[in-house]
Amino acid sequence: MAAMDELPLVLVHALPPFEISFKGRLQSRFQLIDSLDSTFAPHVSVLLCVGPSPVSSDTLRHLPSLQCIVGSSAGVDHIDLAECRRRGITVTNAGPSFCEDGADFAIGLLIDVLRRISAADRYVRAGLWPMKGDYPLGSKLGGKRVGIVGLGNIGSEIAKRLVAFGCRIAYNSRNKKSSVSFPYYANICNLAANSDILIICCALTKETHHLINKDVMTALGKEGVIINVGRGALINEKELVQCLEQGQIRGAGLDVFENEPDVPKELFELENVVLSPHKAIATPESFASLQELIVGNLEAFFSNKPLLSPVNLE
Numbered sequence: 001m002a003a004m005d006e007l008p009l010v011l012v013h014a015l016p017p018f019e020i021s022f023k024g025r026l027q028s029r030f031q032l033i034d035s036l037d038s039t040f041a042p043h044v045s046v047l048l049c050v051g052p053s054p055v056s057s058d059t060l061r062h063l064p065s066l067q068c069i070v071g072s073s074a075g076v077d078h079i080d081l082a083e084c085r086r087r088g089i090t091v092t093n094a095g096p097s098f099c100e101d102g103a104d105f106a107i108g109l110l111i112d113v114l115r116r117i118s119a120a121d122r123y124v125r126a127g128l129w130p131m132k133g134d135y136p137l138g139s140k141l142g143g144k145r146v147g148i149v150g151l152g153n154i155g156s157e158i159a160k161r162l163v164a165f166g167c168r169i170a171y172n173s174r175n176k177k178s179s180v181s182f183p184y185y186a187n188i189c190n191l192a193a194n195s196d197i198l199i200i201c202c203a204l205t206k207e208t209h210h211l212i213n214k215d216v217m218t219a220l221g222k223e224g225v226i227i228n229v230g231r232g233a234l235i236n237e238k239e240l241v242q243c244l245e246q247g248q249i250r251g252a253g254l255d256v257f258e259n260e261p262d263v264p265k266e267l268f269e270l271e272n273v274v275l276s277p278h279k280a281i282a283t284p285e286s287f288a289s290l291q292e293l294i295v296g297n298l299e300a301f302f303s304n305k306p307l308l309s310p311v312n313l314e
């Protein structure tokens with residue numbers, strides 16, 4: 001085994017401490033440094049960013065030799081990507097490990113909102129069935145027009161599942177994709193106007209902040225449903241709450257919020273909303289897959305091979 005000081009240096013930037021057994025596995029291959037103040041920091045070429053630990057331009061200034069940030073989340077809005085682009089630092093994410101579970105969860109939220117599963121559960125538990133009789137009908141998923149906002153790793157898996165349900169898919173993303181034949185809408189309001197359901201799973205950037213606003217929800221219409229498994233700030237939350245309260249859209253399934261873990265209290269009162277504490281991608285299986293992906297990306301970097309999950313910084 002290589003002596004500790006012969007192993008490649010990896011600086012770990014971690015908000016939540018990561019699993020001890022995984023740390024042990026990494027330590028057998030890499031020399032882990034856990035502070036920006038370390039004397040090694042100026043020589044570090046890889047930063048392992050665990051969880052949503054912010055990587056600001058100030059953090060990056062401490063790391064003049066940095067070439068690669070290995071991320072452990074699908075979203076990379078906590079990393080200053082403009083600064084990475086400027087300095088030619090590559091970034092990887094957890095997209096391939098998280099996309100299947102994230103997509104399953106989006107479909108779960110959608111069916112729950114359409115068929116009112118959580119609301120019906122509350123109805124039965126409250127003993128209302130014998131008193132009030134039959135529960136109102138929910139809507140079928142098959143045949144619905146679904147607009148996917150962001151056809152990346154997660155969006156593509158969502159599309160695959162919805163095709164199997166017999167839905168009609170269209171999408172919005174930064175660019176039209178030559179690899180799919182679904183209708184592309186460059187304009188989000190046009191996508192909403194031609195959809196029964198919007199599923200939000202794009203990256204949060206300056207351009208997509210509050211992308212889903214009152215105008216988009218008005219275009220979606222009174223029967224429209226919104227599912228968000230991306231980031232809370234992709235939607236103007238105040239306007240979403242108003243539209244839900246006033247019946248301007250039919251319902252929403254939300255895994256993410258603007259000021260987590262705070263969720264607008266008004267949503268607690270609404271039967272047409274399904275809420276979840278930012279857990280769409282999280283399963284023991286997705287985390288096990290993430291560990292392989294992180295090790296794979298680190299090994300690829302140090303052996304000059306293509307990274308397994310590079311983020312497009314263009």
Ligand SMILES: O=CC(=O)O
Nearest residue numbers: 072073074075281
């Ligand atoms: O939200 C979860 C992630 O970005 O991985």
